[in-house]
Amino acid sequence: MTLGWIQEALASAPVQHALVAGSEIAFLSGLVGAFVILRGQSFAGHVLTDVGTTGGAGAYLVGLNGWFGFLSFGVIASVGMELAGGRTRGERDLATGVVLSLALGFGALFLYLDAQLAHANASMAVLFGSLFTLDPALVPWISSLAAVCAAAMLLIWRPLALASVNPELARVRGVPVRAMSIAFMVVLAVAVETDALVAGSLLATALIVGPAAAAARFVSNPLRAGVAAGVLGAAIVVASVLLSYDSYNWLPQHTSWPVSFFVAALAFLAYVVPAAARRFGVRRMAEVTEA
Amino acid sequence: MNPAIVFRDLTVSYGHRPVFANLTGQIQAGSFVGVLGPNGAGKSTLLKVLAGLIRPAAGSVEIDGRPVKRRAESIGYVPQAVQMDEDVPLTGRDLVGLGLDGHRLGFPLPTRRRREAIEAALAEVNALHLADRRIGRLSGGERQRLLIAQAIVSRPRVLLLDEPLNNLDLASTQQVVELVKRLAHEGEMAVLLVAHDVNPLIGRADEILYLANGRMAMGPIDEVLRSEVLSDLYGYPVEVLRAAGRIIVAAGAMDGHAHAVSAASPEASVMLP
Numbered sequence: 001m002t003l004g005w006i007q008e009a010l011a012s013a014p015v016q017h018a019l020v021a022g023s024e025i026a027f028l029s030g031l032v033g034a035f036v037i038l039r040g041q042s043f044a045g046h047v048l049t050d051v052g053t054t055g056g057a058g059a060y061l062v063g064l065n066g067w068f069g070f071l072s073f074g075v076i077a078s079v080g081m082e083l084a085g086g087r088t089r090g091e092r093d094l095a096t097g098v099v100l101s102l103a104l105g106f107g108a109l110f111l112y113l114d115a116q117l118a119h120a121n122a123s124m125a126v127l128f129g130s131l132f133t134l135d136p137a138l139v140p141w142i143s144s145l146a147a148v149c150a151a152a153m154l155l156i157w158r159p160l161a162l163a164s165v166n167p168e169l170a171r172v173r174g175v176p177v178r179a180m181s182i183a184f185m186v187v188l189a190v191a192v193e194t195d196a197l198v199a200g201s202l203l204a205t206a207l208i209v210g211p212a213a214a215a216a217r218f219v220s221n222p223l224r225a226g227v228a229a230g231v232l233g234a235a236i237v238v239a240s241v242l243l244s245y246d247s248y249n250w251l252p253q254h255t256s257w258p259v260s261f262f263v264a265a266l267a268f269l270a271y272v273v274p275a276a277a278r279r280f281g282v283r284r285m286a287e288v289t290e291a
Numbered sequence: 292m293n294p295a296i297v298f299r300d301l302t303v304s305y306g307h308r309p310v311f312a313n314l315t316g317q318i319q320a321g322s323f324v325g326v327l328g329p330n331g332a333g334k335s336t337l338l339k340v341l342a343g344l345i346r347p348a349a350g351s352v353e354i355d356g357r358p359v360k361r362r363a364e365s366i367g368y369v370p371q372a373v374q375m376d377e378d379v380p381l382t383g384r385d386l387v388g389l390g391l392d393g394h395r396l397g398f399p400l401p402t403r404r405r406r407e408a409i410e411a412a413l414a415e416v417n418a419l420h421l422a423d424r425r426i427g428r429l430s431g432g433e434r435q436r437l438l439i440a441q442a443i444v445s446r447p448r449v450l451l452l453d454e455p456l457n458n459l460d461l462a463s464t465q466q467v468v469e470l471v472k473r474l475a476h477e478g479e480m481a482v483l484l485v486a487h488d489v490n491p492l493i494g495r496a497d498e499i500l501y502l503a504n505g506r507m508a509m510g511p512i513d514e515v516l517r518s519e520v521l522s523d524l525y526g527y528p529v530e531v532l533r534a535a536g537r538i539i540v541a542a543g544a545m546d547g548h549a550h551a552v553s554a555a556s557p558e559a560s561v562m563l564p
Binding site for chain 1: 339342343344361362363364366367368369370373376378379380381382385386389390392393394395396397398399423425426438441442453
């Protein structure tokens with residue numbers, strides 16, 4: 001078997017852009033994902049993808065790049081959820097659910113209008129991702145935004161962790177707990193909404209939840225789990241981009257399989273395979289002890 | 292003797308609803324005080340005022356002779372036992388470490404001093420064996436002991452515990468209360484523990500602070516949990532019953548029925564005909 005196709009893939013500009021932007025945002029997503037688990041906020045991640053759908057579809061409608069729509073709606077929604085939410089998690093989820101259905105209603109309208117009036121392909125791009133058709137001008141923006149957000153996470157991870165497990169003690173020690181929550185939600189929004197470019201808004205949380213859940217099984221410190229999840233996520237995106245490129249030759253009709261499928265499949269494998277291996281390993285050890 | 296906490300004329304209201312008014316008292320270092328009273332009497336609010344988290348409408352709080360301020364390392368705070376997912380990536384050691392320097396940015400320097408401070412706090416709550424376990428996989432009582440270690444790792448002068456016994460079984464409740472008593476007496480800390488039920492505190496707390504009807508009574512359990520004192524506090528007749536070493540507070544209500552609970556406050560969780 002020859003690996004010449006990988007060299008060929010790496011020589012292509014869209015593949016290069018996809019690899020750079022995709023792996024950077026995947027690293028941020030894994031890092032953020034560990035704190036989503038610590039804070040029990042995976043519901044918020046799902047909300048942001050749904051609201052992002054509306055923003056992305058709306059952006060195509062007015063002729064903007066989808067990323068700006070995803071990002072602006074996601075950031076507004078994340079701050080709004082923090083500010084408007086009730087005191088308990090239940091109240092917050094309820095308030096979020098109501099706003100969410102309104103946003104999704106508009107999302108449905110925008111996707112329909114996209115298909116009728118603007119871009120026939122817009123709804124495919126919004127829902128399933130558009131990594132290979134990424135505007136090259138966006139790559140530096142995505143890179144620097146991901147870098148700034150990752151740096152911010154590394155800077156605030158301790159106060160954020162303290163505010164997550166014991167908000168009163170955090171406030172006694174002078175941590176601005178509210179500001180921490182808002183900052184985290186904005187970083188989460190950046191990660192989720194940029195993931196929507198990679199894996200589509202339907203699967204944007206795959207890169208947040210999957211690698212972090214896999215890493216959290218083996219690494220028990222939030223920061224180390226986050227970094228491990230980030231590296232895993234980046235590896236998943238690199239593999240997905242290359243597989244998607246190669247899949248052009250898999251069927252006689254010659255059509256590339258979407259990156260989002262590979263991302264979801266690999267994230268699932270990363271979560272399931274180690275667990276299965278561990279269970280198998282435990283059983284084998286049990287047999288050894290019996291023998 | 293120098294009191295660790297002094298509060299004068301504390302008045303707090305939420306909107307137009309007054310929570311309590313003109314509370315004055317002091318708590319000595321090395322003293323373990325249980326905070327009791329019916330729901331909504333402001334037990335947790337009082338704790339938050341003492342911690343500097345809520346600004347009172349009137350009155351003042353001094354910790355060690357100085358007005359309470361934000362960024363206080365001299366105060367430890369333990370919340371209610373919380374549920375955590377099993378796979379949450381946080382160990383007992385991480386949890387305690389956050390109590391030492393969790394308010395700082397960036398990474399902790401892995402110094403020997405830091406490690407020893409964390410181990411000492413873990414040892415004080417008998418939780419050295421939980422250091423590398425994930426907090427989501429511990430029992431409520433084990434997690435609560437780690438939260439106490441988190442609160443005391445910075446060597447505070449004042450330890451505030453807001454309903455730390457909720458959701459704990461009887462054995463864990465007694466373990467936590469014994470631990471808190473030992474920390475107060477040996478560590479020379481002023482400890483306030485908010486509880487629903489006075490019974491786990493009997494023979495362990497030095498004093499109780501009973502809040503009701505916007506006012507408070509403070510003193511040893513036997514002096515405060517008396518019919519005259521509580522009737523005066525509530526403004527209507529309250530009976531204090533002692534049976535088999537337990538205390539039950541019962542109120543004769545206006546409709547002729549008696550309400551009773553074992554939680555040492557006359558709330559209508561059990562209706563007696």
